Amino acid sequence: MTETADCNPEPAEQDAQERDDAHLDDLEEGAGCTEIWEHLAEQRDE
Template identity: 75%
Template structure:
């Protein structure tokens, strides 16, 4: 049996890729549809 300190698990595939919802990271929790729509529209303009 190997020592736990020697264990180097491979990162999960999801951890290595950008999350599908990463573009919503700067939206406040609890924001509604209107706030999300406005945020996405602003990002498109940039």
């Protein structure tokens, strides 16, 4: 059995440029599919 204290669900902090999801940093917590799609579309236009 694994101890809860041994579990580390948070990923290690990485530099924002290295993160795969850094392009979503401007979105608010809990954003849905529509907000994410609109955000990505705006970035594409720029």
